[in-house]
Amino acid sequence: MSDKKIITIEPLARVEGHGGIKVEIEGDRISNVEVQIYEGPRLFEQLVVGKTPEEDLSIVPRICAICNLSHKFAALRGLEKALGVNVPETTNAYRHLMHHGEIIESHSLHIYFLALPDFLGYDNAVAMADKYGDTVMKALQLKAFGNKVMRLMGGRMIHGENPILGGFSRLPTREELVTIKEEAEELLPFAMDTIDLFAGLEIKDHMERKTQFLCCKPPHDEYGYYGDALLTSDGKEHPVEDYKNVINERTVSHSFAKRSTYNGRPFSVGALARVLLLGKRLKGKAREAHDKLVNERWSRNPLYNNHAQAIEQVFSLEGIIETIDFLLDSETPEIAKPTRKTGSGTGAVEAPRGTLIHRYKIKGGKTTEADFITPTAMFLDDTEEFIRTCGENLLAAKKIKNIELEFEMIARSYDPCISCSAHLVTVEYR
Amino acid sequence: MAGTQQRPKPKVGIYGFTGCAGDQLLLIHTEEEILNLFESLDIQSFVMASSNPIEGELDVAFVEGSVSTEEEREHLLEIRKRAKILVAMGNCAVSGGPQAMYAEDGEYETRLRKVYGEVQFFTNPLEAKPLDAYVDVDYYLPGCPISQPQALALIGRLIHGAMPEPYPHPVCHECKLHENQCLLLEKKFCLGPLTAGGCGAVCPDHGLPCVGCWGPNSDGNFSQHLKLLESFGMTKKDIMRRIHNFGGYKILKHIENL
Numbered sequence: 001m002s003d004k005k006i007i008t009i010e011p012l013a014r015v016e017g018h019g020g021i022k023v024e025i026e027g028d029r030i031s032n033v034e035v036q037i038y039e040g041p042r043l044f045e046q047l048v049v050g051k052t053p054e055e056d057l058s059i060v061p062r063i064c065a066i067c068n069l070s071h072k073f074a075a076l077r078g079l080e081k082a083l084g085v086n087v088p089e090t091t092n093a094y095r096h097l098m099h100h101g102e103i104i105e106s107h108s109l110h111i112y113f114l115a116l117p118d119f120l121g122y123d124n125a126v127a128m129a130d131k132y133g134d135t136v137m138k139a140l141q142l143k144a145f146g147n148k149v150m151r152l153m154g155g156r157m158i159h160g161e162n163p164i165l166g167g168f169s170r171l172p173t174r175e176e177l178v179t180i181k182e183e184a185e186e187l188l189p190f191a192m193d194t195i196d197l198f199a200g201l202e203i204k205d206h207m208e209r210k211t212q213f214l215c216c217k218p219p220h221d222e223y224g225y226y227g228d229a230l231l232t233s234d235g236k237e238h239p240v241e242d243y244k245n246v247i248n249e250r251t252v253s254h255s256f257a258k259r260s261t262y263n264g265r266p267f268s269v270g271a272l273a274r275v276l277l278l279g280k281r282l283k284g285k286a287r288e289a290h291d292k293l294v295n296e297r298w299s300r301n302p303l304y305n306n307h308a309q310a311i312e313q314v315f316s317l318e319g320i321i322e323t324i325d326f327l328l329d330s331e332t333p334e335i336a337k338p339t340r341k342t343g344s345g346t347g348a349v350e351a352p353r354g355t356l357i358h359r360y361k362i363k364g365g366k367t368t369e370a371d372f373i374t375p376t377a378m379f380l381d382d383t384e385e386f387i388r389t390c391g392e393n394l395l396a397a398k399k400i401k402n403i404e405l406e407f408e409m410i411a412r413s414y415d416p417c418i419s420c421s422a423h424l425v426t427v428e429y430r
Numbered sequence: 431m432a433g434t435q436q437r438p439k440p441k442v443g444i445y446g447f448t449g450c451a452g453d454q455l456l457l458i459h460t461e462e463e464i465l466n467l468f469e470s471l472d473i474q475s476f477v478m479a480s481s482n483p484i485e486g487e488l489d490v491a492f493v494e495g496s497v498s499t500e501e502e503r504e505h506l507l508e509i510r511k512r513a514k515i516l517v518a519m520g521n522c523a524v525s526g527g528p529q530a531m532y533a534e535d536g537e538y539e540t541r542l543r544k545v546y547g548e549v550q551f552f553t554n555p556l557e558a559k560p561l562d563a564y565v566d567v568d569y570y571l572p573g574c575p576i577s578q579p580q581a582l583a584l585i586g587r588l589i590h591g592a593m594p595e596p597y598p599h600p601v602c603h604e605c606k607l608h609e610n611q612c613l614l615l616e617k618k619f620c621l622g623p624l625t626a627g628g629c630g631a632v633c634p635d636h637g638l639p640c641v642g643c644w645g646p647n648s649d650g651n652f653s654q655h656l657k658l659l660e661s662f663g664m665t666k667k668d669i670m671r672r673i674h675n676f677g678g679y680k681i682l683k684h685i686e687n688l
Contacts, residue, residue: 040498
């Protein structure tokens with residue numbers, strides 16, 4: 001007689017998009033774990049074929065609302081390489097400002113509104129407001145600030161068209177920049193308070209296992225969210241053009257998100273990967289936050305991704321202040337023009353939840369091939385492995401009360417973006 | 431105030447099908463309003479923001495996203511049965527979204543195979559369609575993403591049992607109010623005259639032509655605008671391709687005779 005038991009968590013709440021978790025238990029072992037993605041396919045890689053780069057740039061951010069500017073940035077980096085557009089350093093600085101805004105918007109939404117209710121025992125953040133009113137109000141302020149930076153640079157909060165090939169259509173005024181800088185300075189103490197809040201949380205260890213990490217390697221010696229090389233936790237560096245040999249993708253039947261492995265094994269991307277691989281480059285308050293929070297359990301425990309995001313909030317607020325200081329002393333950059341109409345290019349950035357790759361092939365000014373790999377597609381295999389380890393350890397210890405919440409917390413810690421993940425990637429034509 | 435508490439809070443469900451989740455996100459991004467929103471509505475189900483949804487009778491269901499799988503189609507029919515009012519929220523729900531830009535070209539299966547190969551999925555993928563391809567829709571909140579003021583105005587009216595007002599203006603209407611120089615005078619490819627307004631002419635405000643992301647405005651003069659854009663030296667093929675990008679199913683009736 002079989003004693004097979006299936007735990008289904010559907011819908012998976014407090015994530016962006018529509019998904020679930022299915023865990024099959026046979027006796028005292030977990031026979032199958034599936035993080036399921038119910039959203040339908042959108043086939044973006046096919047949608048952009050035959051379009052101009054301008055059209056690509058307005059279509060592809062629609063893959064995902066929450067990290068729409070990461071998609072825009074990755075697309076810009078890929079398309080500009082393909083078309084020989086060389087943007088000046090000042091333009092890059094404006095793009096970093098935009099990207100910092102998105103990291104703050106996305107991380108603050110995840111930390112306070114999607115993840116923290118679990119740690120404090122609530123269904124949602126609004127329910128938290130009675131006891132943690134001050135935190136919720138300040139969190140809303142921080143998120144509103146992230147949105148404001150996105151609106152200023154992107155043109156609107158979600159799916160703004162202001163970032164264009166070679167630069168921006170409209171640049172912020174001096175006054176707007178100064179206001180943003182002042183607001184970042186005002187919010188920094190709250191971001192540091194959040195570090196203390198996280199330092200006080202008890203983090204469970206029942207899912208801990210060794211894994212691998214991957215992130216973009218910034219081209220300078222500093223912490224950052226973009227690069228032309230991929231850095232892996234085995235100490236190797238890979239040119240981003242070789243991404244297909246590094247990230248091996250496959251299709252699975254329980255999800256419209258594709259799956260990835262590195263060296264045949266699952267890996268994680270996102271804030272945790274970045275802090276582990278690049279944390280020694282942090283300076284200032286972000287470094288203080290890093291030294292306060294990071295410990296040797298981080299590389300085995302995905303719940304620390306929440307903590308890593310808290311560190312990045314500090315880094316991005318400081319990054320905004322530093323970037324604006326640079327911009328206030330800089331000349332207005334020209335919009336850089338394409339130097340060719342045919343070529344190919346791969347753009348990589350760090351979206352809030354991990355490495356994002358856009359590759360384009362352009363012929364005579366029109367896209368002939370495109371490939372997008374999103375972070376959620378990269379880490380879902382690893383998420384499943386952590387859920388499996390968690391389940392097996394809790395079964396062995398006979399602590400199965402509330403096991404669903406433990407599974408959900410692991411999935412949520414990755415801040416999975418199901419909208420992104422459901423619309424992936426070309427496979428080889430057969 | 432006396433007498434404000436008699437009316438029971440409307441039971442509301444907020445759902446997301448296939449799309450970028452940006453319209454639900456915009457509700458969450460209402461910042462100070464979100465607390466009021468949770469206060470004045472009885473939110474039974476909003477999975478993106480809260481655990482433990484209750485799935486029962488609803489006064490209003492807001493649905494984002496296109497119907498792109500068999501499971502979503504069944505879920506939509508089920509929501510329709512228990513919702514008194516159903517609101518299609520955002521371009522994907524209203525017209526199918528960018529994933530419906532090749533609506534009715536007959537090549538969906540080919541594109542699906544090119545991206546995923548030969549895979550049997552747990553639910554059948556369907557060519558992206560708007561909600562009203564399967565159920566009656568009571569109100570439409572267009573946009574990519576929707577506009578917060580429009581969404582809050584609609585919710586406010588529904589809370590008080592009042593009839594929401596249509597907004598039949600193109601992007602040009604808002605662009606004029608902002609006193610922008612018309613981009614068509616500079617021979618730029620602007621879809622403002624054909625596109626539903628409500629975004630606040632955000633792209634022209636930034637010196638950028640409208641890409642049409644809110645879908646068609648119901649009384650746009652498509653044939654005249656096609657002639658104008660052709661006079662700028664663009665081919666009909668290029669123009670039609672761009673008109674399709676965000677037009678989905680709702681664009682088809684406007685261009686069938688062009």
